[in-house]
Amino acid sequence: MPRSLLLLVLLGTLAAVKPAQAVLELNITQGNVQPLPIAIPDFAGDGSIDPQVAREISEVVTRDLRSSGLFVPIDQAAFIERGVGMDQVPNFEDWRVVNAQALVVGRIGSGDSRLTAEFRLWDTFAGKQLAGEQFFARPKDARRIGHIIADAIYERITGEKGYFDTRIVFVDESGPKDKRVKRLAIMDQDGHNIRLLTTGQDLVLTPRFSPSTQEITYMSFEGATPKVYLLNIETGQKEIVGAFPGMTFAPRFSPDGQRIVMSLEQGGVSNLFAMDLRNRRTLQLSNTNAIDTAPCYSPDGGRIVFETDRDGSKQLYVMDADGTNQRRISQGEGRYSTPVWSPRGDLIAFTKMLGGQFLIGVMRPDGTGERILIEGFHNEGPTWAPNGRVLMFFRESPGARGGPRLFTIDLTGYNERQIATPAFGSDPAWSPLIN
Numbered sequence: 001m002p003r004s005l006l007l008l009v010l011l012g013t014l015a016a017v018k019p020a021q022a023v024l025e026l027n028i029t030q031g032n033v034q035p036l037p038i039a040i041p042d043f044a045g046d047g048s049i050d051p052q053v054a055r056e057i058s059e060v061v062t063r064d065l066r067s068s069g070l071f072v073p074i075d076q077a078a079f080i081e082r083g084v085g086m087d088q089v090p091n092f093e094d095w096r097v098v099n100a101q102a103l104v105v106g107r108i109g110s111g112d113s114r115l116t117a118e119f120r121l122w123d124t125f126a127g128k129q130l131a132g133e134q135f136f137a138r139p140k141d142a143r144r145i146g147h148i149i150a151d152a153i154y155e156r157i158t159g160e161k162g163y164f165d166t167r168i169v170f171v172d173e174s175g176p177k178d179k180r181v182k183r184l185a186i187m188d189q190d191g192h193n194i195r196l197l198t199t200g201q202d203l204v205l206t207p208r209f210s211p212s213t214q215e216i217t218y219m220s221f222e223g224a225t226p227k228v229y230l231l232n233i234e235t236g237q238k239e240i241v242g243a244f245p246g247m248t249f250a251p252r253f254s255p256d257g258q259r260i261v262m263s264l265e266q267g268g269v270s271n272l273f274a275m276d277l278r279n280r281r282t283l284q285l286s287n288t289n290a291i292d293t294a295p296c297y298s299p300d301g302g303r304i305v306f307e308t309d310r311d312g313s314k315q316l317y318v319m320d321a322d323g324t325n326q327r328r329i330s331q332g333e334g335r336y337s338t339p340v341w342s343p344r345g346d347l348i349a350f351t352k353m354l355g356g357q358f359l360i361g362v363m364r365p366d367g368t369g370e371r372i373l374i375e376g377f378h379n380e381g382p383t384w385a386p387n388g389r390v391l392m393f394f395r396e397s398p399g400a401r402g403g404p405r406l407f408t409i410d411l412t413g414y415n416e417r418q419i420a421t422p423a424f425g426s427d428p429a430w431s432p433l434i435n
Contacts, residue, residue, distance in 0.1 A: 060146025069415030329367030
């Protein structure tokens with residue numbers, strides 16, 4: 001359900017309590033951020049729903065905020081004030097005693113075949129309300145309400161958009177290592193609500209989201225020729241972008257969703273091409289005797305980063321969107337691959353192979369400021385959260401029974417978390433915020 005269909009209104013019940021003007025803030029532009037202690041009691045039900053539904057929504061909020069590494073939800077056993085309601089001012093001193101700098105109070109109800117969710121965010125030390133909102137949604141969207149509330153809290157305290165109401169498309173891998181079945185799958189960013197999108201009869205690779213979040217592009221080996229497809233993830237409708245001679249790799253959308261850029265292999269070399277989805281016309285962007293692949297647009301659509309071995313080993317290059325002004329940006333040791341431009345435009349994430357290790361790192365678009373976030377046996381395929389603060393990637397474990405698993409890491413390089421999936425998972429792509 002699009003976020004725009006979730007009716008949102010600002011709460012005004014406590015008219016005497018005016019929202020604070022930036023009283024409690026968390027500056028996440030610092031290199032080392034101290035997580036903010038926050039209290040999130042179980043949301044109350046209004047008597048019209050199963051109390052477990054209200055509790056589940058508050059648990060989603062708690063897990064989302066904890067997973068960001070920026071918040072530390074306080075153990076409910078430490079709470080002094082119990083049963084604080086939506087329509088009352090909390091006893092702030094009781095929350096200060098347990099060092100809760102922020103307090104979230106929520107209530108869930110039901111009526112007219114829809115859920116009603118409301119919450120208030122309090123700054124306990126200033127004794128002021130920071131936010132108050134209400135949502136209406138279908139009962140099956142209960143978990144989404146939790147993600148949206150978590151996004152609202154994240155944005156109010158950090159000053160930046162959240163990323164919890166998003167989805168991940170990835171390659172679900174099952175079966176023996178030498179006969180792995182690969183299917184497209186989609187899930188919420190926290191690993192819930194997994195849904196398979198393809199049957200596994202044909203090999204699928206490199207799924208990528210459209211800016212609309214309703215459509216993905218990917219490569220599939222259906223028949224003798226690999227093809228690039230567009231798939232509507234809501235309707236299941238699929239169409240061929242094109243069948244090209246030779247191999248086709250790594251299709252990815254432009255920020256406006258009107259074009260895709262990809263790598264086409266012909267005669268042992270591969271070059272980059274852009275296709276206008278409105279008229280299916282293609283434009284060749286590179287023309288070398290090397291392997292140019294893994295292109296990714298900048299968020300303004302004006303430039304493309306890609307990997308190439310034209311210098312003898314895999315390196316990162318940037319060019320203008322029409323293929324001009326190609327220049328190398330990677331300068332460190334090792335081989336670079338899978339570059340992905342941050343939605344903020346300030347960084348490019350990459351995989352780096354050095355000394356038998358696979359590293360995930362970031363650099364500025366001009367190649368300066370290279371910084372490694374994580375290294376290990378086999379880390380690969382970074383993808384950005386829509387706020388540009390967190391990366392997801394996959395890590396291959398060794399051995400006959402090993403396989404890829406999905407992980408997230410934030411820009412500090414410290415907050416690493418595994419995203420549990422029923423089977424192995426690889427090649428994730430993060431959606432924009434669901435609209």
